[in-house]
Amino acid sequence: MREVRYWQALNEALREELDRDPDVFVMGEDVGIYGGAYGVTKGLYEDYGEERIRDTAISEQVIVGAAVGAAMTGMRPVAEIMYVDFLGVAMDQIFNQAAKIRYMFGGKAKVPMTLRTQGGTGRGLAAQHSQSLESWFLHVPGLKVVMPSTPYDAKGLLKAAIRDDNPVLFIEHKMLYGTKGMIPDGEYIVPLGLADVKRPGSDVTVVAHSRMLLYALEAAETLEKEGISVEVIDPRTLAPLDMDTIMTSVKKTGRVVLVEEGCKTGGVGGEIATRIMEEGFYYLDAPIIRVAAKDVPIPMSPALEPLAVPSVQEIIDAVKKLYV
Amino acid sequence: MIKELKLPKMSDTxxxxQITKWLVKEGDFIKKGDPIFEMQTDKVNLEVEALEEGVLLKIVGKEGEDIPVGQVIAYLGDEGDKVSDIPAQPQEGQEKKQETEAKTEDVQMPKPSSAPDIQPEPTPDIPSMEKPKGDRIFISPRARALAQREKVDYSAIKGTGPMGEIIExxxxxxxxxxxxxxxAPSKEQAVPSTAAQGQRIEMTGMRKVIAERMLASVAAAPHIYLTADIDMTQCRDMRTKINDSLADKGIKxxxxxxxxxxxxxxxxxYPYINSTLKDGAIILQDRxxxxxxxxxxxxxxxxVVRDTDKKTIVEISKEIKELAGKAREGKLMPDEFSGGTFTVSNLGMFDITQFTAIINQPESAILAVGAIKDTFVPVDGRPVVKPMMKVTLSCDHxxxxxxxxxxxxxxxxSMLENPLLML
Known part of the structure; x- marks a missing residue:
């Protein structure tokens, strides 16, 4: 085992897959000579050359469209969109092309592409560079949505995403790139569709993904001192969603808090809450609480930005509201 | 004068x-000996007759519910008595303890969960133990599911949830x-919504008793099993002769x-085989x-065939035919299936060669009889085909x-191989 940062874990995953499979290539804005806006592709251009590490024009439509085309011909592109906020520009390529082609061609064509991007708040980048838009894509059958919260998961999930024969939207978090974590020395894969119990507990279940997972763990730590045992679950993959792991926990605790950095209305939490109710209403001992971003554009002001999204304290308050 | 009609005890076990059907209505005049309801007990379906006469004022024992022996199921009165004359009192349970508890602890206490819910619908005439319900009760789905599973009446439980609701x-x-x-309260399975679905058959009446008695027998009595092969050649010859000679009388x-x-x-x-273990002593039965x-x-x-040893084979045969017929129609009377001292169970007609039976407590042994099969047996070193039968005796060790x-x-x-010895 050794300690790496989140960006390094991603960088390792890319290198291992580039080495393993000659069909894998990387493309996106500034992924080549510059090494990626957040450093994920650092050194790849030097080691793998411009043929496999390709800088593109500033055109999201072209990046996604070219990746879909390349994937259909048998390549395994790993395309990067610098901010999740920019996916709107390439929306038709994503939900009408990438997600639908396998179905429309009756399985004769497939789209084994990975679309890396990052989202979230924390750097004062204002309303157009700070969103958490994952819930949009849950509504599109044919897309997988992956959101790692730790270096270990980031590496294992990215390798699984690249090897998957379907389009995978891989959303990183701008505040996680510098975080550290342990990973094994050898190769490993984290399969898509498998949640992880990041902290076992017995009183309340907290489900959180991406950076909110770290907040949830911090809240659980504080609550433990007050005698409340919180089980923290990271779905890791939002589509497909591992309801088994979540329901096992709900059956144990009967109380659920769902945390996300995206807006509450139409968010991920609404979907998970409904599924918990459908599958296990009679296991619930209290209403489900969602802790999510306010339904406002993310402010640029460093004083206001953290108020728009959940804080550790808000998670603590929610748990206490359920468990007195 | 108002009289209570209680559920009668029809057998030792x-x-x-369960009252399967009331044969009379409230307001009917009942004469002594009138059939008043049909009842399913652990063993049989019976029509129960009235022991006293009077006007049936009120039925409180509902059809289809498990009712403890001794529970009031109806009130009888004289001509002119009114329903409102029925004295107000808590439902009388089987156990006195339960009743006094309920009285002293305030009637709002819900009934202990082990007793099946035997309260009648609250009516102005007969005050029930349930407190009147005003506002709805707030209870979490998880707590309600548990309450249903454990048959807990939660109407009087004080909630401690964040909003004062009842929680698990x-x-x-x-x-x-x-x-x-x-x-310990009985744990009858309720319906957790995500549990595997399947047809649910209530363990009632006979099924419940079989389950309880078989389990009790296996738990209490260490069984040993002894198997013997019996040559049925002579029995076969004797049976053919008897049946041939009595065919015109319709006897088989x-x-x-x-x-x-x-x-x-x-x-x-061997009187020990015909015995019962009771209060630390072995009772050798005299019948x-x-x-x-x-x-x-x-x-x-x-x-049960009473005094079997004193009856001839033909008498035994007739009696068993009659009893089996009644049993299949559910018309056996309690004294016809109680008081046994030994049991014979035969699965030969299903072509079962050999099996072991569970002792029918309080008896001490049971004989499991298999099919008669033509089998090669060595006789003076040469194979001879004989009708052979295996029997297995289960004994309470x-x-x-x-x-x-x-x-x-x-x-x-030796009796079966030389049946003339039985005469």
Missing amino acids: MDTG RDIKEYLAKSALQQP ISYNDIIIKACALALKE INIGVAVSLADGLIVP RVIDGAVGAQFLKFVK
Whole structure:
């Protein structure tokens, strides 16, 4: 085992897959000579050359469209969109092309592409560079949505995403790139569709993904001192969603808090809450609480930005509201 | 004068009964001897007759519910009595303790969960133990599911949830408290929504009794099993002769009738096999009453041939036919299936070669009889085909040692191999 940062874990995953499979290539804005806006592709251009590490024009439509085309011909592109906020520009390529082609061609064509991007708040980048838009894509059958919260998961999930024969939207978090974590020395894969119990507990279940997972763990730590045992679950993959792991926990605790950095209305939490109710209403001992971003554009002001999204304290308050 | 009509006890093993159908209505005048309701007990369906006459004022024992023996099921009165004359009192349960508890602890306390819900619908005429409900009760789905599973009436439980609602913790505390006050509550399965679905068949009446008694027998009695091969050549010849000569009278005896007769004679020789263990003593029964297991569509019952040793094979045969017929129609009377001292169970007609039976407590042994099969047997070193039958005796080893059981079996075998000895 050794300690790496989140960006390094991603960088390792890319290198291992580039080495393993000659069909894998990387493309996106500034992924080549510059090494990626957040450093994920650092050194790849030097080691793998411009043929496999390709800088593109500033055109999201072209990046996604070219990746879909390349994937259909048998390549395994790993395309990067610098901010999740920019996916709107390439929306038709994503939900009408990438997600639908396998179905429309009756399985004769497939789209084994990975679309890396990052989202979230924390750097004062204002309303157009700070969103958490994952819930949009849950509504599109044919897309997988992956959101790692730790270096270990980031590496294992990215390798699984690249090897998957379907389009995978891989959303990183701008505040996680510098975080550290342990990973094994050898190769490993984290399969898509498998949640992880990041902290076992017995009183309340907290489900959180991406950076909110770290907040949830911090809240659980504080609550433990007050005698409340919180089980923290990271779905890791939002589509497909591992309801088994979540329901096992709900059956144990009967109380659920769902945390996300995206807006509450139409968010991920609404979907998970409904599924918990459908599958296990009679296991619930209290209403489900969602802790999510306010339904406002993310402010640029460093004083206001953290108020728009959940804080550790808000998670603590929610748990206490359920468990007195 | 108002009289209480209570659920009668129809057999030794009966703890509860189900009224399957009331044959009279409220307001009817009932004469002594009138059939008033049909009841399913642990063993049979019966019509219950009135022991007293009067006007049926009020029915409180509902059809289809398990009702403890001794529970009030209706009120009888004289002409002119009104429903409102029925004295107000809490429902009388089987256990006095339960009743006094309820009285002293304030009638709002919900009933202990072990008793099936036997309260009538609250009516102005008969005050119930339930407190009147005003606003709805707030209870979490999880707590409600638990309450249903454990049959807890939660209307009087005080909630400790964040908004004062009843949560799982409150039901658990209630259960823990009532477990201290009384034997463990019965755990009948409720319906957790995500559990596997399947057809649900209530364990009632006969099924419940079979389950309880078989489990009790296996738990209490260490069984030993002894198997013997019996040559049925002579029995076969004798049976053919008897049946041929009595054919014009419509009499046809079975092998089982002969086996029962042989057992009766053997029991006389070996009284320990015909015994029962009671209060730390072995009671050697002074009568030989052999039960015959009869399978029914929904269970089995063991009608008893009394004083089997004193009856001829033909008498035994007639009696068993009659009892089995009644059993299949559900018309056996309690004294026709109680008081057995030994049981014979025969699965030969299903071509079962050999099996082991569970002792029908409080008896101490049971004989499991298999099919008669043509089998090669060595006779003077040469194979000869003979009709052979395997029987297995299950003995309660607390009472019967292997050697005693073996001697009994040897005796049965010698009787069946030389049936003339039975005459």
